Amino acid sequence: MKLLEPGAVLDGFVIEQCIHSGGMAHIYRVHYANGQPDPGFGMAMKVPRMTAGDGAENIVSFEVECQIMQALHGSHVPRFVAAGDLQNVPYLVMEYVPGRTLEHWLEEAASRPGVGEMARLGAAMARAAHALHQQNTVHLDLKPANVLFRADGGAVLLDFGLSCHAHYPDLLAEQLRKAVGSPAWIAPEQVVGVRGDPRSDIFAIGVMLYELCTGELPFGSPQSAGGLRQRLWMDPTPPRKIKPDIPAWFQEVVLRCLEPEAAQRYASAALLAFDLTHPNQILITERGLNTKGTKFRTHFKRWIKAAGMHYQPSPLASQQADEVPIVMVAIPHKDVTDATLYSLRQAVARSLGTRPGARLACVTVISSSLTSTSDDEKSETSVHRRYLSTLRQWAQPLDHPGHQTSCHVLESGDVAQALLDYARGNDVSVIVMGAATHGLKTQRFVATVPIKVAMDAPCTIILVKQALPFEQLGDTVSSASSSHDYSDSGRDSTPAFGDDAGPLG
Numbered sequence: 001m002k003l004l005e006p007g008a009v010l011d012g013f014v015i016e017q018c019i020h021s022g023g024m025a026h027i028y029r030v031h032y033a034n035g036q037p038d039p040g041f042g043m044a045m046k047v048p049r050m051t052a053g054d055g056a057e058n059i060v061s062f063e064v065e066c067q068i069m070q071a072l073h074g075s076h077v078p079r080f081v082a083a084g085d086l087q088n089v090p091y092l093v094m095e096y097v098p099g100r101t102l103e104h105w106l107e108e109a110a111s112r113p114g115v116g117e118m119a120r121l122g123a124a125m126a127r128a129a130h131a132l133h134q135q136n137t138v139h140l141d142l143k144p145a146n147v148l149f150r151a152d153g154g155a156v157l158l159d160f161g162l163s164c165h166a167h168y169p170d171l172l173a174e175q176l177r178k179a180v181g182s183p184a185w186i187a188p189e190q191v192v193g194v195r196g197d198p199r200s201d202i203f204a205i206g207v208m209l210y211e212l213c214t215g216e217l218p219f220g221s222p223q224s225a226g227g228l229r230q231r232l233w234m235d236p237t238p239p240r241k242i243k244p245d246i247p248a249w250f251q252e253v254v255l256r257c258l259e260p261e262a263a264q265r266y267a268s269a270a271l272l273a274f275d276l277t278h279p280n281q282i283l284i285t286e287r288g289l290n291t292k293g294t295k296f297r298t299h300f301k302r303w304i305k306a307a308g309m310h311y312q313p314s315p316l317a318s319q320q321a322d323e324v325p326i327v328m329v330a331i332p333h334k335d336v337t338d339a340t341l342y343s344l345r346q347a348v349a350r351s352l353g354t355r356p357g358a359r360l361a362c363v364t365v366i367s368s369s370l371t372s373t374s375d376d377e378k379s380e381t382s383v384h385r386r387y388l389s390t391l392r393q394w395a396q397p398l399d400h401p402g403h404q405t406s407c408h409v410l411e412s413g414d415v416a417q418a419l420l421d422y423a424r425g426n427d428v429s430v431i432v433m434g435a436a437t438h439g440l441k442t443q444r445f446v447a448t449v450p451i452k453v454a455m456d457a458p459c460t461i462i463l464v465k466q467a468l469p470f471e472q473l474g475d476t477v478s479s480a481s482s483s484h485d486y487s488d489s490g491r492d493s494t495p496a497f498g499d500d501a502g503p504l505g
């Protein structure tokens with residue numbers, strides 16, 4: 001199809017300027033004709049190329065994108081407006097999202113960004129991918145041109161022509177034995193025809209992070225099938241060998257994303273975003289310290305293994321993300337009894353025991369008044385260090401292989417809001433905290449921290465009451481105070497914890 005002229009009208013949309021002309025489609029700014037008000041945001045129209053020299057994959061990819069975009073929602077994807085009749089003039093109208101793609105960002109950057117900026121970009125991409133995976137969609141073509149950043153730093157994913165939705169027919173299934181994707185960013189399992197694994201998107205994010213920190217692509221831009229297959233067994237050059245000033249924790253993250261076997265990567269994009277947001281909690285292994293590269297012997301063993309490798313179909317993207325959640329436990333820090341700490345630990349152990357690979361985030365909230373002094377013993381660093389040490393001691397019995405644990409001290413005058421903000425900002429799946437011991441009549445007039453959190457929690461919340469299994473401590477428990485504070489401010493009374501009272505939300 002030839003380029004549409006500005007001012008032309010197509011199915012009630014007035015064509016403005018062409019803002020992108022690519023190998024598979026043209027994109028135009030558009031607005032409604034006949035004075036009809038726009039939907040409250042700018043619009044763009046995507047029209048696939050269909051000249052004699054264009055392949056059939058152009059129209060197939062267009063059909064896939066039309067199908068999937070109507071099923072997606074949220075701030076990480078453009079909003080769907082309308083689609084044209086394939087028999088007449090195929091087009092797709094969607095929200096026009098202002099911002100810069102990562103491709104533009106890389107081209108315009110005068111120098112390599114700082115590690116903090118790279119981590120921020122990577123976390124934004126991971127959160128966007130996680131939101132997509134929760135809707136049972138895997139992008140499968142993440143690359144700098146398809147990731148756009150809003151002014152507020154949030155990432156928006158573009159171009160779903162190669163994507164796979166678990167609840168829709170895969171129109172690219174006839175190409176399953178071919179590598180469908182962009183050569184520089186395609187994941188190893190895609191090379192052998194596996195579509196639908198959300199960890200493929202994690203691999204692509206790893207490629208982009210590698211390019212951000214080194215200025216190079218980890219596997220180049222191979223054009224042959226043999227060149228593509230090398231990523232089934234080969235590791236890229238360690239970033240710290242190219243740029244020695246890159247911190248070990250960042251290399252740990254990048255190379256974990258680029259593991260040849262999907263099972264060795266981050267199990268979910270939410271876990272990747274968590275590490276990029278909390279680098280001081282990352283466990284650095286040989287992967288992050290290596291500056292020499294992978295030995296030939298290791299590559300040879302992988303080559304032998306890859307020769308007979310058969311990838312298994314992946315589960316639903318949302319199911320796979322749910323199986324490796326981030327579990328957050330809120331630990332009170334004032335007047336807390338052994339019964340409370342024991343009961344919380346038991347509840348967390350049960351939650352983690354059914355979810356291998358889950359991450360545990362231990363959180364406590366302290367009042368700003370605790371650190372608003374020049375006294376060395378009460379300085380911000382000293383207070384945070386003391387509470388972090390206490391959290392680690394509490395969590396030590398829960399430190400088992402397959403689970404990662406991190407500890408966080410938050411500072412706020414509003415305990416419930418601090419816990420909610422942390423849960424939303426880190427894609428927490430389960431919150432474990434104490435259930436109120438106040439009577440129901442009291443709770444009608446006083447909204448306790450657990451009640452506030454339970455009312456607005458973005459995920460499942462498990463409330464527990466205190467109990468000790470030791471009969472000989474019965475008298476001690478019964479005489480202990482049943483009122484505990486999350487905050488020294490005394491504004492919110494936090495009750496005791498214990499046996500599961502059941503999940504809410």
